[in-house]
Amino acid sequence: MAARSVFRSGLFNGRVAIVTGGATGIGKAITAELLQLGCRVVIASRKSERLEAAVDELSQLIISSSSASITAVCCNIRHEDQVRNMVASTLRQYGRIDYLVNNGGGQFSSPAANMSLKGWNAVIDTNLTGTFLCCREVYNEWMKDHGGTIVNIIADMWRGFPGMAHTGAARAAVENLTKSLAIEWASSGVRINSIAPGSIFSKTAMENYKDLGPMMFQMAVPCIPAKRLGFPEEISPAVCFLLSPAASFISGATLKVDAGQSLYDSVWEIPDHSAWPAPPEGENVCALREVMKELKPKL
């Protein structure tokens, strides 16, 4: 499935990674690249049929001389007992956990004013609490004594996330969590960083938004300096870099992989309105009125 990795083959030989949401979209590309680099990967998410299909497909990438392997465990990261089971079963199977990629997550699109508490909580529990639980469990059960590397997938929420305020709040919180853990766990030899993807197209990501999906992704294109969408295979090399020894002095950082989208335009339209309070009267307001009088006929 994925293009061949630019990294040295065998880079992750003998290493063990957990990739949440590793069966679809960005997670599937990460899993594919880790496998090509010799890693033993455990993919974890809610739907067993997706996990089984990914194991079948991705195991075909493994060449017979490689130390790589792929297995799956059903885990809803919102549930503490299931996260505990994911970590315990990985340790039973492989005896170590070198890497954790917190990629599983998502949201629905809705104006904040229409969000129910249940919907808000579903998104916060998935993206913030789920990430916290996975980090804490992997740390307590393995990385505390052996070190390791964690990458958290967040989002382009640098100017807020109008239309998906719940996920903006959760991802900003994960960015901050990443910084706290980078300090708290440094003395265990744990590095932890975030990656903030721009608009990354995959069939599963699009289908999450039902009928709105195709339009949402298409509408993002003019706001991307590259004038095209990104693809999962453009996120996975950044994840592999941050996991690898090439990033041995990087912790607590966030890497934006968005072709500059976060610096540029927004899809959120603010209609013309006169709802704001008038500015304080004074010489500058008078001067602007004069300028506008002269400018108006030319506009």
Ligand SMILES: CCC/C=C/C(=O)SCCNC(=O)CCNC(=O)[C@H](O)C(C)(C)COP(=O)([O-])OP(=O)([O-])OC[C@H]1O[C@@H](n2cnc3c(N)ncnc32)[C@H](O)[C@@H]1OP(=O)([O-])[O-]
């Ligand atoms: C340009 C694009 C940028 C893309 C960024 C990406 O991340 S792409 C990646 C995209 N990939 C993903 O996002 C993948 C993962 N995403 C998901 O699994 C879901 O989006 C989830 C996080 C909401 C969890 O859902 P779940 O079914 O496990 O949760 P649940 O059953 O426990 O409670 C859900 C509650 O949430 C509410 N609610 C839910 N949907 C809507 C809606 N459309 N409308 C309104 N509200 C909605 C509702 O209140 C519902 O309760 P109700 O009223 O039914 O009793």
Ligand SMILES: NC(=O)C1=CN([C@@H]2O[C@H](COP(=O)(O)OP(=O)(O)OC[C@H]3O[C@@H](n4cnc5c(N)ncnc54)[C@H](OP(=O)(O)O)[C@@H]3O)[C@@H](O)[C@H]2O)C=CC1
């Ligand atoms: N595509 C994009 O433009 C962007 C994506 N992101 C983020 O990147 C990550 C991957 O998304 P992407 O690949 O695009 O979309 P996908 O919808 O393909 O991937 C989401 C994955 O998360 C898993 N998942 C969702 N909820 C849970 C849960 N509660 N427990 C365990 N696994 C869960 C899903 O599997 P299952 O349903 O089986 O549980 C699925 O594999 C997500 O966090 C997403 O929000 C961030 C910015 C932009």
